[in-house]
Amino acid sequence: MFSRVQKMKSTAVYALTPRGAQLGKTISDQMKADFFLPSAFAADFDAIPFTGMLRVVKKNFSLYLRHIFIASAGIVVRAISPHLASKYEDPAVVVLDQEGKFCISLISGHLGGANRLAKEVAELTKGIPVITTATDSAGIVSLDMLAKEKKLKMLNPKAVKHVSMALLSDKPVMIFDANNSLGLKNKDNSIKIIWISREEDMRDDLPGVRVTFKAVKNPSPGHLILHPKCLIAGVGCNRGTNEQEILEFIANTFEGKGFSLHSLKCLVSIVNKNDEPGLLSAAKKMDVPVIFLVSDELKTIKPPHESDLVEKHIGVKSVCEAAAMFVSGNKKLLVPKLKTRNVTLAIALEV
Structure with missing residues (x-):
């Protein structure tokens, strides 16, 4: 996995x-x-x-x-x-x-x-x-190079040839990029772009680029799928929680919500957990960093769900929700607090 x-x-x-x-x-x-x-x-x-x-x-x-x-x-x-x-x-x-x-x-x-x-x-x-290379010789933006520069994960790199051929033939290319992760919006581009405001409006009969944190299972051969690192996972866990339980909960949640794990940017928790083996191992396995916040940082956030019991044990009323909101800079959560026996999880979109 x-x-x-x-x-x-x-x-x-x-x-x-x-x-x-x-x-x-x-x-x-x-x-x-x-x-x-x-x-x-x-x-x-x-x-x-x-x-x-x-x-x-x-x-x-x-x-x-x-x-x-x-x-x-x-x-x-x-x-x-x-x-x-x-x-x-x-x-x-x-x-x-x-x-x-x-x-x-x-x-x-x-x-x-x-x-x-x-x-x-x-x-x-x-x-x-x-x-x-043809795009460089023609002075046309290379979308695969641009994706690499912007640290976007290419789900289906073979689709690059369809998009590049359209660009070299001076044909329009559809682009869905809600957060301008490619940085092409509002620029004097040398390519013809049809900007798509809703992901579901992408047409299969035209080449295109979809910049999305959503999982795409069977993309059109002519659509290049790019996943930005933009999802922040706030995680809380009981002492001694094993790596596998954390990994499976995050993976199952992403799958259930239709999110791509390629878009997971980091895990966030409270500083009390900075020596928690299971959490550290899970982050290493997913190749993402873990950010640990102090209580005063978490207390600046007003999350949807607060717990007096959590406050009694660790001094704050929320860990996973407050952590995800603090690091993402987003006042809304994509996924409010979910929990298993030992793990809590909330997900926010970085702004």
């Missing part, structure tokens, strides 16, 4: 010749990247030695988010090709000549960030970034 993303190292720089090594040393120092050179002269540049390009790429490819090669494009293509999975998973790969004149975005230009990386490297080398 829940998984934690494997943490990857940031950037690896590779060169094959002593002249390329000089440029690679400058780039790696500026970017604080790991620097790899053939063992014959690696020590001269304080680099990590390797004895074969194919071998070092095989070892490193899945360990780094970004790879910069000072080598011919042909050599790099042959080295990385056995390890390519898809544009949704592959790291960024940039190739440049040993003079730094041309910085080519080779793999994962958008989602992997190679286009941006090529521009970064070109700035360092005073070279020219070579970007060949």
Whole structure:
């Protein structure tokens, strides 16, 4: 149900010749990247030695988010090709000549960030970034890149091609984005947008983008679904409550209300619970932070439900509702207090 993303190292720089090594040393120092050179002269540049390009790429490819090669494009293509999975998973790969004149975005230009990386490297080398992705070449906004920048979770990334094709063909694209999470409203955009005010008005016969915290089970192939991190879960629990009970209650509540867990931004509770193993483990499993509030912060909120019994035990009349409302900045709750034997839960939409 829940998984934690494997943490990857940031950037690896590779060169094959002593002249390329000089440029690679400058780039790696500026970017604080790991620097790899053939063992014959690696020590001269304080680099990590390797004895074969194919071998070092095989070892490193899945360990780094970004790879910069000072080598011919042909050599790099042959080295990385056995390890390519898809544009949704592959790291960024940039190739440049040993003079730094041309910085080519080779793999994962958008989602992997190679286009941006090529521009970064070109700035360092005073070279020219070579970007060949169609939307960039046409000067059209790339919705997958924009979604990544805004930290929106793409539910169905394959739908990007339908939306991009419409943009490149100068055709209109529907967008439902109630809170302007993409930041495209009220801008002089180079694309034709049909703004949709109600999610249910999205038409299946037109390409579109839906920015929503609601779960979407069978989206139209031409609709890109983006989930913003905007739901705040206030949680209270009895001492010793296990991780599984908290996880299942949150998951079942989200499913029952039709919310996507991808939109869960954080858990919030009272500071008394900052050493509660089950709560901390549940947050770690969901890969979201936990915010702990002091009593004085919770007391500034007037929640729908208050409890004298809760106040008797921990000094405030509400934990889950008040916590969700305080952090979200919202005076209304999407989901008022629900409870199991050991857990209370309330959900608010961040404003």
